[in-house]
Amino acid sequence: MLKIINLKASTGGKDILKGLNLEIKTGEVHAIMGPNGSGKSTLANVLSGKPGYDISGEINFEGKKLNNVPIEERAQNGIFLAFQYPLEIPGVNTSNFLRTAINSIRKAKGEKELDALSFIKLIKEKASELKIDEKFLSRQLNVGFSGGEKKKNEILQMKLLEPKLSVLDETDSGLDIDALRIVADGVNSYKNKDNSFLIITHYQRLLDYIKPDYIHVLSNGKIIKTGRSELGQQLEKTGYKYLN
Amino acid sequence: MKNKELNSLKEYKYGFTTQIEDFKAPKGLTEETVRFISKIKKEPKWLLDWRLRAFKRLKSLKEPNWQKPKYPKIQYQDLYYFSSPKSLKDKPKSLDEVDPKLIETYKKLGIPLDEQKRLSGVAVDAVFDSVSVATTFKGELTKKGIIFCSISEAIQKHPSLVKKYLGSVIPLTDHYFATLNSAVFTDGSFVYIPPNVKCPMELSTYFRINASQTGQFERTLIIADKGSYVSYLEGCTAPMRDENQLHAANVELIALDDAEIKYSTVQNWYPGDEKGNGGIYNFVTKRGVCKGKNSKISWTQVETGSAITWKYPSCILQGDNSVGEFYSIAITNNHQKADTGTKMIHLGKNTKSKIISKGISAGNADNTYRGLVDINRKALHSRNYTQCDSLLMGNSCGAHTIPYIKNKNASSIIEHEATTSKINEDQLFYCNQRGLNQEEAVSLIVNGFCKEVLQQLPMEFAVEAQKLVSISLEGSVG
Known part of the structure; x- marks a missing residue:
């Protein structure tokens, strides 16, 4: 459904995404975790077409190159962003x-x-x-x-x-336990x-309710580790440090 | 395809003229013209004298020039001061007798009289050029003793009311354009609501400028007698024109004890093309007096048209406990200019006024709110609340807020709030992400911005006004 190849994005002269690769197949749930400032929200913005970024690399959605497609057309084609x-x-x-x-x-x-x-x-x-x-x-x-x-x-x-692809940008932050469960x-x-998810989160908590097929760790604009759902629990225990 | 559609929408929607033979007064502003108008309308001598006094006064007055929008000098001697569709010289008695071309024009405007009559319950006194062509629902109104007719008819049939109130709110010496109107006004509406009668329907007039080079000088007079209520709607569209056209109407409202008048305007005259050529000069004097105690006058205006809009619908709060309100949306796009606001003159005790103004500026347009709140020495315990919000779209437009505030007693309170903001990029992104295109997003956000004013409009108008707000701003972002 979604294929991102060597995606680079910068804003205001600052490089944020530095060669990101990601493939999400139909029916899959992917989670992206990572420290603050690693580029998680930028990825969400770039996927939905928010202006203000210089972009290179390729974003393919259902076999169609998205890079220059206007925001509303992406939405109409089935990309949804739940805003942080x-x-x-x-x-x-x-x-x-x-x-x-x-x-x-x-x-x-x-x-x-x-x-x-x-x-x-x-x-x-x-x-x-x-x-x-x-x-x-x-x-x-x-x-x-x-x-x-x-x-x-x-x-x-x-x-x-x-939508076909839902991008949830830290939808769990600021939620109490009951609200978290309702959202999940x-x-x-x-x-x-038939639909896919990209869930951006800081916490394993949400992933206890929504089981991801894959968890990716984004750090400094690149995916540095990909694993199955156990990766989340491991990160929760050890933090991001051990990955470096 | 998309661009083509947008372009055709951006062009003025109501740009067409109807071929109807005109019956015109001689060109130019002279005593002859004034006499001609009065004669053709078979006016009594007192009114001719009144017009002539105004004309004499006019000669000693100068056009005001303190407003922000400047305009080329108007050649008053090149204008025609009276024109009427010729086929109406013998006034029609029902819609069937009206020139079918007129009816056709109304249909193009989306206001088929016959349908309105049946469907919407709105009585319409339609002004086509300067002569009223049809008045509907007269029967039902007459039963309640309500008079709703053209001012020409009122002059013939209800001279004492006209004589008593005409010029009582806007004296014929008031200022250049008001005095000009007093000298050469052609037609307009007249409303009288008898004591303790609530007018059962919205009274509505559609104005339309049609004949080339004809200044429009409408005169409207609305009197709400003790304990009565009336809601009056005024809506305008005009055909496309190259040369500028002057419109200098006078509207006078009088509310006696415990009476209420609600006056709503949607103004959508030809604004000129995208380069700023042509368009209407809308220099209107609107003023109401809350003459009686506990009376109320409420002005609501949606101003989207005209090359220049220059008007200040005002309230003189004379009666104790009287209330004045002003709700305004002024939208300027391309090269349009607006200098509009209100005057709230507090004379009586415990008088209250409220001003909500929403100015939206796009393209190279300039939008000014100018308002006066004047609380007199004797107007004890009075209150005013003013809120002026301006929204800017793009980098080449302007918004200005010029409040004049005078409080002459210590027991009264005036509040003024003002904001200026640019249309928020993140809000647009949010809407786009939900599938709305740029135009839809702008329309949604701007209609939200205007909501406090739009919800003051009667239902029939609110929908039309919302569409108008969107159409006026099409092509202004992105």
Whole structure:
């Protein structure tokens, strides 16, 4: 599904990714761990097409080169980024935003737009799966949301937009134990053989709930170690130091 | 494909003219012109004298020039001051008698009168050029004693009301453009709501400038008698033009004891092309007086059109406990310029005013909020709250906030908040990542920014206004 070859990215003259290789097959869950400043969020941003980076190397998504594809087309093609810090957009009703988003994606796929009633039915169903109060949907997008609510909202959007590849950028940080479990359940209930995940995290905790097929350690802009899920537990005990 | 679509959207949507023979006054601003207008409208002598007084006064006045947007000198002698669709000389009695071409024009504008009549419950007094062509729902309104007609008709049928209130809020000596309007106004709307009557529907007028080189001088007068309520909508679109067109309307509102007037405007006149050629000069004087105690006047405006918008819908809070509100969205794109705001003059005790202004500037446009809050010595325990937010898109536009604040007694409180921000790149990225393209993202964020004002609009207008906000900014980012 995703193939990254020798990806280099710099911003403001600073090299951040320095030749990263990664392949994610359909149905796989990959986790990326690594110390602060190793380039994890940059990888997420570059995958989704955020402007402001100079890029070389290749990103292939479903056999198509992504490097110059605009952000919204990547999203419409099935790449979803759950933001580490979801943005507040004052005055914009959450459910309106979600409806605009789902219809943009449906339109791009050549599907019929959802009318108001079918949308409400769908969103209520998805919200209740994540134990999100309906009132939450009529609030302004992320404005005054707690950290946990913002993250749940990201997962709600993921379930609604049904991406092929979901990139979760530190979705677990700032969550209490209950919220963490709800978020993880949300991911697990969406996960199937046709979609893939790239989970960026600092902690093994999330990976106790969402079992990754592979764990990669990112350090100084490169993947320095790849292992099965035991690698996470090992890192939790010993820290990143022992890898060097 | 995408670009082509965008380009066609960016072009002014309502750029077309209808071929209807014009019936024009002689060119130029002279006493003859003033007399001609008065005569053709069969006005009583007092009104002709009133117009002539204004005309005489005009000769001693100079055009104001303190505003931020400058414009080339207007050649008043080259303008026509009266034109009416010729086929209307014998006034139609129903829609069937209206020139089908007029009806066609309204249909292009998306306001088919006959459908509106049936579907939306909105009574429409449509001004096509300067003569009212159709007034709907008159029957239902008449039952309640409500008068809603063209001001020309009101002059004939309700002269005492017109005589009492015309010029009582905007005196004919007020300032250059207001005085000009008083001398040569052609038509407009008249509303009277009798005591303790709540007007059962939104009253709506669609203005449309059509004849080339015709300055539009509308005159609107709305009187809400004791304990009454009315909501009035004004919406405008104009056909594409090369030469600049002047629009200098006067709108006067009078609210007596315990009465409330809500006046909403969506202004979408031709803004000129992307290089700044052409477009309407919108120099309008709008003023309301809360004459009675506990009365309320609320102005809501969405200004997206015109090359230059220069207006300050104002409230004179004369009655004790009266309330004035001003909600404004002003969007300027390309080379458009706006200098707009309000004046809240507190005279009565315990008077309150609220100002919410949202200015959005894109392209090479310039957007100024200019407002006066003046709390008089005797207006004890009065309050004002002002919030001015400006949003900038791109690097070549400007936003300015010029508040004038005068508080002449110690028991009153004035609050002023202002913010200026650029459209946030991270917000755009967030929206794009959810599949929204740049235009959709901008539209969403800007509509969010304007929400406090948009939600003041009546339902019928809110949807239209939201679309307008998006259309006005298309092509301004990315």
